[in-house]
Amino acid sequence: MSPSDLITISPLLVLAFGIIAIMLMVTLVRNHALTLVLTITTLAISIAALFVSSSARSRQITSLLIFDNYALFFMGIIAGSALVVCILAYGYMSGRRNIKEEFYILMLMAVLGCAVIVASSHFVSFFIGLELLSISLYVLIAYLRSKPIHIEAGIKYLVGAATSVAFLLLGAAFIYADSGTMVFSGIANHSFTHNPLLLAGLALVVIGIGFKLALVPFHLWTADVYQAAPAPVTAFIATASKGAVFALLLRYFNAINARDYPQLFTMFVVIAIATMFFGNFLALLQNNVKRILAYSSIAHMGYLLTALLAGGTLAAVAVTLYILTYFVTTLGAFGVITVLSKKDNDFEMLDDYRGLAGRHSVLSGIFTGFLLSLAGIPLTAGFIGKFYIFSANVDGKLWLLLTVLIISSVLGLFYYLRIIVAVYTKKELATRERAPSWSLAGGFALGFLTVFLLWIGIYPSPFIDFVRIMVSGLI
Amino acid sequence: MILILLLVIPLLGAVLAWAISRWFAVLALLADMFILIFLSVAQENTWLMTIKLPWIEQLGISFQLGIDGLSLLLLWLTVLLGIFSIFASWNEIQERVGFFHFNLMLILVGIMGVFMALDLFLFYFFWELMLVPMYFLISIWGHENRVYASLKFFIFTQAGGLFMLISILGLYFAHGQSSGDYTFDYFQLTGTYMSSTLSILLMLGFFIAFAVKLPIVPIHTWLPDAHTEAPTAGSVILAGLLLKTGAYGLLRFAVPLFPKASITLAPIAMILGVTGIIYGAILAFAQRDVKRLVAYTSISHLGFVLLGIFSGNTMALQGAVIIILAHGLSTGGLFILVGALQERIHTRDMNQMGGLWATVPRMGGVGMFLALASLGLPGLGNFVGEFLVLAGTFKTYPILTSVAALGFVLSAIYSLWFIQKVFHGPQEKHRQIPDLGIREMAVMSFIMAGIVWLGLYPQPILNTAKPTLDKIQSKTTVSMVQPDVAK
Numbered sequence: 027m028s029p030s031d032l033i034t035i036s037p038l039l040v041l042a043f044g045i046i047a048i049m050l051m052v053t054l055v056r057n058h059a060l061t062l063v064l065t066i067t068t069l070a071i072s073i074a075a076l077f078v079s080s081s082a083r084s085r086q087i088t089s090l091l092i093f094d095n096y097a098l099f100f101m102g103i104i105a106g107s108a109l110v111v112c113i114l115a116y117g118y119m120s121g122r123r124n125i126k127e128e129f130y131i132l133m134l135m136a137v138l139g140c141a142v143i144v145a146s147s148h149f150v151s152f153f154i155g156l157e158l159l160s161i162s163l164y165v166l167i168a169y170l171r172s173k174p175i176h177i178e179a180g181i182k183y184l185v186g187a188a189t190s191v192a193f194l195l196l197g198a199a200f201i202y203a204d205s206g207t208m209v210f211s212g213i214a215n216h217s218f219t220h221n222p223l224l225l226a227g228l229a230l231v232v233i234g235i236g237f238k239l240a241l242v243p244f245h246l247w248t249a250d251v252y253q254a255a256p257a258p259v260t261a262f263i264a265t266a267s268k269g270a271v272f273a274l275l276l277r278y279f280n281a282i283n284a285r286d287y288p289q290l291f292t293m294f295v296v297i298a299i300a301t302m303f304f305g306n307f308l309a310l311l312q313n314n315v316k317r318i319l320a321y322s323s324i325a326h327m328g329y330l331l332t333a334l335l336a337g338g339t340l341a342a343v344a345v346t347l348y349i350l351t352y353f354v355t356t357l358g359a360f361g362v363i364t365v366l367s368k369k370d371n372d373f374e375m376l377d378d379y380r381g382l383a384g385r386h387s388v389l390s391g392i393f394t395g396f397l398l399s400l401a402g403i404p405l406t407a408g409f410i411g412k413f414y415i416f417s418a419n420v421d422g423k424l425w426l427l428l429t430v431l432i433i434s435s436v437l438g439l440f441y442y443l444r445i446i447v448a449v450y451t452k453k454e455l456a457t458r459e460r461a462p463s464w465s466l467a468g469g470f471a472l473g474f475l476t477v478f479l480l481w482i483g484i485y486p487s488p489f490i491d492f493v494r495i496m497v498s499g500l501i
Numbered sequence: 502m503i504l505i506l507l508l509v510i511p512l513l514g515a516v517l518a519w520a521i522s523r524w525f526a527v528l529a530l531l532a533d534m535f536i537l538i539f540l541s542v543a544q545e546n547t548w549l550m551t552i553k554l555p556w557i558e559q560l561g562i563s564f565q566l567g568i569d570g571l572s573l574l575l576l577w578l579t580v581l582l583g584i585f586s587i588f589a590s591w592n593e594i595q596e597r598v599g600f601f602h603f604n605l606m607l608i609l610v611g612i613m614g615v616f617m618a619l620d621l622f623l624f625y626f627f628w629e630l631m632l633v634p635m636y637f638l639i640s641i642w643g644h645e646n647r648v649y650a651s652l653k654f655f656i657f658t659q660a661g662g663l664f665m666l667i668s669i670l671g672l673y674f675a676h677g678q679s680s681g682d683y684t685f686d687y688f689q690l691t692g693t694y695m696s697s698t699l700s701i702l703l704m705l706g707f708f709i710a711f712a713v714k715l716p717i718v719p720i721h722t723w724l725p726d727a728h729t730e731a732p733t734a735g736s737v738i739l740a741g742l743l744l745k746t747g748a749y750g751l752l753r754f755a756v757p758l759f760p761k762a763s764i765t766l767a768p769i770a771m772i773l774g775v776t777g778i779i780y781g782a783i784l785a786f787a788q789r790d791v792k793r794l795v796a797y798t799s800i801s802h803l804g805f806v807l808l809g810i811f812s813g814n815t816m817a818l819q820g821a822v823i824i825i826l827a828h829g830l831s832t833g834g835l836f837i838l839v840g841a842l843q844e845r846i847h848t849r850d851m852n853q854m855g856g857l858w859a860t861v862p863r864m865g866g867v868g869m870f871l872a873l874a875s876l877g878l879p880g881l882g883n884f885v886g887e888f889l890v891l892a893g894t895f896k897t898y899p900i901l902t903s904v905a906a907l908g909f910v911l912s913a914i915y916s917l918w919f920i921q922k923v924f925h926g927p928q929e930k931h932r933q934i935p936d937l938g939i940r941e942m943a944v945m946s947f948i949m950a951g952i953v954w955l956g957l958y959p960q961p962i963l964n965t966a967k968p969t970l971d972k973i974q975s976k977t978t979v980s981m982v983q984p985d986v987a988k
Contacts, residue, residue: 404629413622413666417560420670428667436660443636443655447648450641490559 034082036075044068065130090151099496100144115258117465136162140270149198149208167255179254194234200227210281238271242300252320261360301328306437336422344414351411358396358475365468407482504566515606519599561684565620570965586734589837604634643730650730657723661713668706704762707755714747728796733840741833767811777804782911809890813977820889827882831874834948845934856928876916882955
């Protein structure tokens with residue numbers, strides 16, 4: 027490691043120093059607002075450091091981490107989503123009796139984990155990042171601890187994540203036994219024969235990744251965790267955690283030339299179809315908005331997988347752009363839930379939303395926009411993302427996946443519209459308590475996301491250009 | 502620039518109507534009407550006006566609009582029915598008036614965009630854009646079963662739209678791979694070279710989307726529900742305009758982009774059209790709900806449009822255009838009438854009506870006129886259209902045409918049945934209800950004048966649409982000749 031390498035990894039260093047600084051500060055003085063300010067400052071400096079890092083000469087730091095444009099882009103959107111989540115969390119936490127400051131420390135640790143994941147080019151760094159992320163999430167999911175349901179979800183996630191990571195490690199060991207390397211790009215070079223040990227290793231790694239992405243059949247934790255975790259944490263799991271792992275999957279997929287392994291390809295096709303179908307189908311059966319969004323996020327991972335399988339530059343752009351639009355949209359949708367949540371429970375049942383438009387017309391409009399974006403309707407970011415996914419599939423001639431994509435998109439419409447219908451149903455105000463109020467910070471975050479939602483939806487050119495430059499080094 | 506104004510003015514109107522007063526919606530439409538007058542006077546060649554601005558250049562997407570005679574006629578229909586539907590629902594809408602007109606205007610913007618878009622991405626954009634406000638219109642201001650109807654409407658059209666999206670992308674890549682130029686430009690895509698299997702598959706994607714809208718019989722089931730449950734303005738726009746976007750899509754995109762495939766598919770499409778004519782008519786006769794009755798007549802009448810479009814004959818194509826306009830006016834009028842009736846007697850059940858002529862003679866007269874128009878009385882618009890379609894198709898498909906002509910008989914039965922049940926016979930209950938007021942009569946007299954004009958002197962309309970239709974016709978005939986030469 028040379029001093030210039032330190033400049034390259036400065037985004038990670040900033041995060042790490044921020045975490046320590048806030049930890050030290052909390053031992054001296056506990057102040058919710060001050061912690062938020064420090065967290066935001068840390069994230070902002072870390073985002074600024076991305077630009078410094080991008081101009082540094084050395085990009086590959088040891089064989090573990092690679093700081094190409096692709097990694098920096100994902101670090102940026104992950105830090106950005108954490109910024110939004112923290113701002114939303116401020117309003118969410120302020121009324122509660124819990125200890126508040128550690129929430130932000132854990133959040134920063136999770137961001138650091140995600141940042142390591144997106145930059146990793148080696149199984150060891152991937153593992154470190156994944157553990158850093160998972161351990162922070164165990165605590166964050168069970169953060170409220172007021173009801174058994176929160177603890178239950180935390181434990182569920184702990185058991186699932188630990189098991190899946192064990193599979194991942196076994197897979198990495200198999201791959202190492204066969205090819206003698208744990209560097210992603212080395213795997214493709216070392217093994218010209220596809221022997222069973224390597225294939226078993228690759229398949230086991232998919233289990234580890236599949237758990238984090240909640241791909242069917244590794245999705246069983248999702249709905250319970252989404253429901254029980256505090257709404258801002260749910261937003262973080264749905265976006266940053268999944269986005270980071272998917273970014274890694276795309277890098278890994280390209281590095282090992284996964285399309286050359288027909289068995290692996292078939293496995294992904296089956297997983298993608300199951301994920302799209304079951305995600306959407308199970309969402310139809312829910313009456314809890316957080317659970318609906320949980321299953322919908324499963325389905326969205328399925329859509330992403332189809333583009334991943336298409337391969338090529340267009341697919342890489344499609345995946346990256348879709349993750350960007352998915353981030354904006356999902357953060358927005360969970361943001362609305364967060365700002366509406368009350369002290370003792372989240373605003374999550376479909377019945378709670380009945381007649382929302384009569385009380386909060388602006389918020390209802392924003393919520394509708396985010397839901398329509400999830401459904402992929404024009405004028406919203408989601409449409410551009412979906413358009414790219416379709417393009418990648420048509421380009422790759424994956425007709426079977428396309429057909430499933432259409433059917434599941436239509437199924438998807440049904441439950442998004444169900445929420446919208448509930449929002450716009452007339453309801454007698456007399457039977458309701460006063461409308462929940464929402465904080466200034468939350469409103470600011472939602473306004474910011476709405477601007478992005480419409481901007482990407484109406485004039486996506488700058489974003490497409492940017493994403494193209496960012497993924498250009500990947501393939 | 503003028504074309505952009507045509508879209509921006511109603512968009513502004515929508516915002517102002519929500520924020521201030523619904524009069525801004527009317528004003529915006531009137532302003533659009535003046536632009537249309539200007540465009541109608543200045544017509545010379547096929548494309549009256551086009552505009553192309555860069556939009557998403559990375560993908561070859563541009564903001565490209567253009568109008569020819571066909572678009573112009575449909576834009577006229579859009580603006581007129583827009584104004585009529587605002588006035589028709591002046592009293593019906595009491596809640597969230599601003600938001601209602603906001604949605605209404607957005608639908609109109611979407612429809613006008615569909616009629617003008619010459620970039621396939623932009624077309625799809627507008628195509629989807631009109632769905633959401635229509636969904637709101639039905640699900641917020643609709644009748645008893647509105648949630649079910651609006652969901653069904655949205656899911657059917659969205660699913661059809663996704664098939665079209667895949668076809669658009671397929672065409673985009675096929676053109677890009679053969680010419681190296683990746684673009685969504687309509688003019689460039691029209692000459693794309695494709696294998697016949699691919700062109701049939703891609704054509705089917707478009708066909709499904711347009712078939713859902715038109716609607717063609719096996720996938721029509723959203724229509725009766727949506728039309729029945731929508732508020733009056735929603736029904737008028739659905740029947741008068743939204744269905745026409747399907748017909749327009751076939752004329753503008755499906756046939757010109759895939760001329761050979763449309764020749765291959767023509768017999769099937771025409772059989773579906775005739776099935777629709779007969780099936781819609783029979784089901785219309787079986788209804789008790791007046792709005793449902795009118796909805797099923799739409800299926801029947803649009804069967805003629807489908808027949809005309811795929812006949813590959815200029816006369817039949819002209820007939821299809823006349824039906825599009827005449828049906829827009831007559832069915833729009835019928836929905837306004839039925840809406841007014843429901844507003845007064847709070848039921849749509851025909852068994853609870855009867856003998857209303859004595860109480861509301863003006864309504865009876867207007868209803869009689871519209872029913873006669875709908876059954877194809879010579880001298881009124883619908884007759885001209887349906888006659889031209891039948892006359893044009895007869896040469897090539899005599900048997901199909903003969904079966905389609907039965908539709909005339911059936912339409913006479915259901916139209917007169919409607920008049921008989923609602924306005925004649927003994928009065929079920931003695932009702933004291935107000936007749937059509939000045940506002941409603943004004944709307945109705947414009948509609949009736951339009952239908953009479955179309956029936957007596959359709960030549961100017963035919964001339965306006967002729968250059969476009971000639972082009973479509975020449976495309977399908979040229980490719981019809983080619984296989985013969987090969988033999």
